[in-house]
Amino acid sequence: MGAENISVIKMGDTLMVTVPADPDDETVSALQERILAAMEKHEAKGLILDLSTVETMDSFFARIVAETAQMVQLMGGRTVIAGMRASVAITTTQLGLTLGNAMTALDVDWALLMLVRKPAGGIGDE
Amino acid sequence: MSNERKTKKKLIEELEGLRGKITELEGAMSEEEPMLRREQDLIELNRMMISASTFGIIVYKASGQCVIANETAAKSIGATREQVLQQNFYHIESWEKSGLLEAAKGALKDGSDKKIEIHTISTFGKDIWLGCRFTPFVYLDEQYLMLIFENITDRIIVSQELQRTRDELKEKNEKLEKEISEGRKREEIIRRQHQEILELSTPVMKICEGVVAAPLIGTLDSQRTQQFMDVFLNAIVDNNAPVALVDITGVPTIDTQTGQHLIEAISAARLLGTEVILTGVRPAIAQTLVHLGIDLSDLRTCSSLSAGLSMALRTLNREVISRDDIQGDL
Numbered sequence: 001m002g003a004e005n006i007s008v009i010k011m012g013d014t015l016m017v018t019v020p021a022d023p024d025d026e027t028v029s030a031l032q033e034r035i036l037a038a039m040e041k042h043e044a045k046g047l048i049l050d051l052s053t054v055e056t057m058d059s060f061f062a063r064i065v066a067e068t069a070q071m072v073q074l075m076g077g078r079t080v081i082a083g084m085r086a087s088v089a090i091t092t093t094q095l096g097l098t099l100g101n102a103m104t105a106l107d108v109d110w111a112l113l114m115l116v117r118k119p120a121g122g123i124g125d126e
Numbered sequence: 127m128s129n130e131r132k133t134k135k136k137l138i139e140e141l142e143g144l145r146g147k148i149t150e151l152e153g154a155m156s157e158e159e160p161m162l163r164r165e166q167d168l169i170e171l172n173r174m175m176i177s178a179s180t181f182g183i184i185v186y187k188a189s190g191q192c193v194i195a196n197e198t199a200a201k202s203i204g205a206t207r208e209q210v211l212q213q214n215f216y217h218i219e220s221w222e223k224s225g226l227l228e229a230a231k232g233a234l235k236d237g238s239d240k241k242i243e244i245h246t247i248s249t250f251g252k253d254i255w256l257g258c259r260f261t262p263f264v265y266l267d268e269q270y271l272m273l274i275f276e277n278i279t280d281r282i283i284v285s286q287e288l289q290r291t292r293d294e295l296k297e298k299n300e301k302l303e304k305e306i307s308e309g310r311k312r313e314e315i316i317r318r319q320h321q322e323i324l325e326l327s328t329p330v331m332k333i334c335e336g337v338v339a340a341p342l343i344g345t346l347d348s349q350r351t352q353q354f355m356d357v358f359l360n361a362i363v364d365n366n367a368p369v370a371l372v373d374i375t376g377v378p379t380i381d382t383q384t385g386q387h388l389i390e391a392i393s394a395a396r397l398l399g400t401e402v403i404l405t406g407v408r409p410a411i412a413q414t415l416v417h418l419g420i421d422l423s424d425l426r427t428c429s430s431l432s433a434g435l436s437m438a439l440r441t442l443n444r445e446v447i448s449r450d451d452i453q454g455d456l
Contacts, residue, residue: 084397086359093355093394104399106366111399 006031008038013045014115015077016108021053028064035068039075046115047072050108052083057092066100079103082111181274182256188234188269190216202277204252213249220246226258233260234271243278255282328354330361337438338367339431341406343376351387355394362400369438370395373431375406385420392425401441403427405434 006027009016015038020027035047049065051057069079082105084092092099105111176183182199186192195210203210221227224246233240240260247253258275328350330340340358344350362370372392377384392402404427407415415422428434439445 080399081397082399084399086356086363086394086398089359089394089397090355092397093390098393099397104397106363106368106399110368 006034008034010038010042010044014112015039015042015044015047016050017047018050018052019054021055023054023061025060028061032064032068032071036071036075039072039077044077047077047079048105048108048111048115049079049081049102050083051081051088052085052107054085054088057088057097059095059097062092062095062097062099066098066102069100069102073101078115080105080111080114083107181276184210184273184275186215186230186271186273188271190214193270199275202252202254202256202275203248204250205248209250218249220249229258230260230271230273233262234269237262245282253279255279324350324353328357330358332361332365332367333371333435334439336365336367336442337369337371337435338362338365339371339373339435341373341376341431345377345379346384346387348383348387351391355391358391359394359398362395362398367400369401369403369441371403371405371431371434371438373406373434374404374411375408375431377406377411380411380414380418380420382418382420385415385418385422389420389422389425401426401438403434403437405429405431 005020007018015035017031017035019031023031038044039047047069049068065081069081072079079102081099081102084104103114105114176194177196177198179196180198182202183194183196184192184199185194192211192213192215195207197207200207200210215221215227215230218227221230224244225242226244226246229240229242241258242260243255243257245255255278256275257278258273261272261274263270263272328340328342330338333339338361340354340361342354346354358370358372361367372388374380374388380388388404392404395402402425404422404425407427407429426437428437436446
């Protein structure tokens with residue numbers, strides 16, 4: 001698996017990235033590069049990371065996701081992590097991994113709603 | 127005078143002749159004596175062997191009359207040798223009862239060895255087990271029956287004891303096996319019920335569109351947390367619920383471990399993209415949480431489930447209003 005099968009889709013102000021099912025460290029690093037490059041190119045305001053196909057999450061992957069969210073924020077965008085599986089959520093919590101300040105959504109639908117409806121913050125920040 | 131002297135001389139000659147004969151005879155006798163003594167010795171040896179034998183040896187004539195009996199035989203059946211020597215085996219009651227008589231008759235008839243083990247109360251009142259062997263033989267045209275026997279009472283008692291112990295052990299073993307299988311059954315039932323309780327104790331239900339509620343009852347240990355997390359997160363995903371309520375009204379006390387487990391479950395739900403509201407924080411629970419220093423500050427909490435529900439609806443930009451108010455607006 002390499003960087004070539006990562007697709008970064010631009011939808012208006014938002015970038016959509018579907019993370020492959022079982023990414024290795026190389027792919028994860030390439031993913032970050034591609035996202036940041038696209039952010040710069042399209043001047044996007046939001047990033048949706050779709051994790052619905054991911055079956056396992058290791059500490060490196062979690063760290064890269066958290067760091068990417070931070071970097072996107074620095075570049076003027078907001079990150080929503082969408083569609084994480086219940087089993088992945090359980091193992092991630094039990095390993096003590098966190099995704100930093102990234103917002104989370106049940107699926108891509110909700111993520112889009114969050115970015116469109118409340119450009120200033122997350123669901124609970126009213 | 128000469129006549130007298132003649133007679134004297136003759137007598138002396140005769141006397142000497144007789145003396146010679148005596149020495150001759152004595153010589154012959156002394157040659158025979160060792161042979162006789164040897165025979166006597168052998169007879170004596172035989173008698174000694176019979177009396178010293180640890181087996182009871184009794185010899186009967188074909189008529190049933192006892193002719194030889196050793197001390198061991200008499201002692202074994204609790205009698206004296208003289209008493210045994212007076213017996214005729216055709217008239218001994220215990221022989222008939224124990225089957226000894228039949229064996230004796232058989233041996234005499236067939237002319238062959240008969241072996242038999244019997245339990246009897248002897249004529250002299252001794253309760254014994256005997257291992258007997260009848261050997262018929264013929265001596266000087268008369269048939270005899272030799273009975274050699276051994277007191278095997280001790281051996282039989284030991285083997286009976288062994289058998290009884292073995293039976294007891296077998297019985298106990300069976301009982302134990304039964305108990306074990308029953309124990310296993312009980313264990314199985316307990317395990318199944320435990321599993322059922324685990325499943326029953328964590329219901330998660332959808333209470334309105336986009337909101338699920340999980341009322342927790344009892345204490346949370348690691349196993350239950352695992353189970354709860356599984357059910358809870360799957361319910362969130364299945365119902366596509368952006369808000370979830372965790373109600374701890376039914377949790378009697380909270381310790382650091384329970385608090386940690388709660389936080390774990392709630393963080394996992396957050397990763398899914400769900401807002402979790404902790405409801406049912408009673409005054410006692412609030413006090414405990416503060417005293418224990420469990421930090422729930424990044425968690426939204428409510429005192430009751432209804433307050434939690436209205437908070438959830440507000441989060442979803444929804445509101446429950448009275449019909450009167452709508453009519454009033456109209």
